[in-house]
Amino acid sequence: MQKRFFLVPAAVILFILCFTVFGDRGLLRINHLHRDLDETQKHLNELKEENDKLKREIAALQSDRRYLESIARRDFGLVRSNEVIYQFPGGGKPAAAGTQAQGATQGAAPAAAPVAQGAAAGKPAQPAQPATHSGK
Numbered sequence: 001m002q003k004r005f006f007l008v009p010a011a012v013i014l015f016i017l018c019f020t021v022f023g024d025r026g027l028l029r030i031n032h033l034h035r036d037l038d039e040t041q042k043h044l045n046e047l048k049e050e051n052d053k054l055k056r057e058i059a060a061l062q063s064d065r066r067y068l069e070s071i072a073r074r075d076f077g078l079v080r081s082n083e084v085i086y087q088f089p090g091g092g093k094p095a096a097a098g099t100q101a102q103g104a105t106q107g108a109a110p111a112a113a114p115v116a117q118g119a120a121a122g123k124p125a126q127p128a129q130p131a132t133h134s135g136k
Contacts, residue, residue: 021027060067072078079085 019026023029061071077085
């Protein structure tokens with residue numbers, strides 16, 4: 001009979017402890033929700049930074065003509081009327097004359113072929129075929 005007095009309260013305490021740890025509002029659930037909250041806050045901060053970056057880019061596109069020109073040159077290959085673009089075999093994007101092209105620093109200058117000379121401003125240059133070497 002003495003054991004019964006200890007087993008009943010022990011069972012009740014164990015039952016309450018199980019709900020405290022494993023229940024819908026238990027410690028494990030609270031820990032999981034805190035981790036979720038931290039991840040959501042981190043993602044929110046990343047999105048805010050990206051949003052600020054995009055706002056700055058929009059403002060630059062609306063007001064900064066040099067930035068707009070750099071995008072037109074980089075993405076669309078546009079040139080001014082007095083520029084010549086050299087395209088090197090195996091090179092990356094075309095570079096305007098007067099700027100240091102990636103291929104030129106590697107000693108590929110003899111294989112250069114002019115792409116556009118005197119092209120009208122705002123019009124894309126016509127791509128040239130890469131120079132081929134016969135007699136290897």
